[in-house]
Amino acid sequence: MTETMRVRLAPTERAELEAAAEVAGLTVSEYVRRRVLGRKVVAPLALTDAQTLAELRRLGGLVKHLATIGQGNPDDLRAALTELREAAVRIAT
Template sequence: MNELHHENGKFARKAIGQPLIPVTFRVSPTERQQLSDQAQAAGLSVSEYIRRRALGLTVVSRSDLTLLNELRRQGGLLKHYILADDHQHALRREAAQTLAEIQEAIRRIAHDR
């Protein structure tokens, strides 16, 4: 069994009850930099990033998570605005349309993860 722990600003696996076996392979310097950049964007070590990609597991970038959280927050605020009774009908309809667009963006981003 494995668990994730936070190490040096990144998430890494920690083996529980079984040793981790190193796997090595060669890449060009450009490929190494790309892997490092992608792992950093996801907040993972390069090893954890490669392991997840090789095993078909989800890798989510920190910016996607930040964007999703902000879209959800904005959608929640807009929902409160729509439900308030003191707005003109046209503004409420426009706000409802904007809320639907935010919800669709959330679905798209969450699905692409």
């Protein structure tokens, strides 16, 4: 069973809530519920972010392959893998 709660908001506050819910991919009710109850509100990755993340992972695989077959300077390959990994983490979070 669910219950309804009415809350008074200024028009600008309502617009702000609606915009934030849309960015998070949630209904306004679900967005407010999560925020009020201290639950996570995580916006889904934009398509371009998902594509960029996939490309970084692909490049990381290629760099790892080069290291495995002994091509390239090992220090440069390690540095490239580290930078790709850090970029992927920045995009994914």
